[in-house]
Amino acid sequence: MDLLSKIGSYDFLVEPFHCDFSNHIFLGHLGNHLLNAADFHSNERGYGMDYLNTVHKTWVLSRFVMELDEMPLAYDRITVDTWVENVMKFFTSRNYAIRDKSGKRYGYGRSIWAMIDTDTRQPVDILAERDGLITKYIETDEPCPIEPFKRVKLSKAAECRRIVETRYSDVDVNGHINSVKYIEHILDLWGLDFYRTNRLQRFDIAYVAESHCGDRLHLFVEEVAEGEFCVQVMKQTPESDAGQKADAELKEVCRCKIKFVAK
Incomplete structure (x- = not known):
């Protein structure tokens, strides 16, 4: 099977009804665009939900980071680039870049995903699925210049x-x-x-x-x-x-x- 590119690029329109009072997209809707890009990217390459659902498995999001210099405005046409940065037995890390057609960067994202069995809800070995197909799509050269997930601690004062x-x-x-x-x-x-x-x-x-x-x-x-x-x-x-x-x-x-x- 011929391999596709390691980085996938997906276009989205910022719809006005997905924007807040300031005419900028809600963070939740922008997050959905990133997660949709991840879904499209993995499905096209053979290890996404379309395949996993047939074998009673699915991806679940473990950690998610978005860091933004600017929020897209209503009617902006944005592109989300996404790629797999690393794969381990039970977790895989996926990155995102958000840009417009001219190349202006709005910001970046990072995520960590686990694969689980939909019947037991327990983690399964990602590397064993489809003979480790996902490892052929690891991209380590593309930069994602934001810090990984920061540890969150709350005191009793919360x-x-x-x-x-x-x-x-x-x-x-x-x-x-x-x-x-x-x-x-x-x-x-x-x-x-x-x-x-x-x-x-x-x-x-x-x-x-x-x-x-x-x-x-x-x-x-x-x-x-x-x-x-x-x-x-x-x-x-x-x-x-x-x-x-x-x-x-x-x-x-x-x-x-x-x-x-x-x-």
């Missing part, structure tokens, strides 16, 4: 700022709460007045466990430096007295670190 009831539109094709939905819920912790004077520069998120429709998400926030916040998302299941019990019932779902800069 406060629960919001509780989210998960519903139908939060759930994705894997049957759990969509990874980008967490990003949207987290960014809703700040209001319009804050976003009028601040721009999101970097967003790091680590996914720890799955949550499902009906779970109640508790969002804990701690400001660790000027413009820098750590957020921890904890879940309560419907069985835990409709989410009314003590914090001891909470289980971690994800945690993230966010950096804002003044506009």
Whole structure:
């Protein structure tokens, strides 16, 4: 079988209804474009969801970083370049570059993915799938000039700022709460007045466990430096007295670190 290029490039239109009050794309929608590019890239090369679903396996996102110098505007036509940087037994790292047709860079992304068995929900050996086909697409020469995922630590001073009831539109094709939905819920912790004077520069998120429709998400926030916040998302299941019990019932779902800069 002839191999395709190691780097895939995918074009997207920034639709106006995917933009916020400032006419810039919502980070969640931009994140979806990156994840769609990853899906297109892996499917075209034979180790994506189209194949994996036939053998009861799937990709799940473990960590995701976006760092942006500028957010695309409504009607901008952007290109997402994506490539696999490294593959290990249970994890693979994938990078992204976001640009326009003239070559201007909006920013970059990094992600780490695991492959799991959809019946057992347990990790499986990526290198054993299709005789390690993914290793033929490792690209190490293309730069991704942003730092890898930063470790997130919250102290006991973190406060629960919001509780989210998960519903139908939060759930994705894997049957759990969509990874980008967490990003949207987290960014809703700040209001319009804050976003009028601040721009999101970097967003790091680590996914720890799955949550499902009906779970109640508790969002804990701690400001660790000027413009820098750590957020921890904890879940309560419907069985835990409709989410009314003590914090001891909470289980971690994800945690993230966010950096804002003044506009």
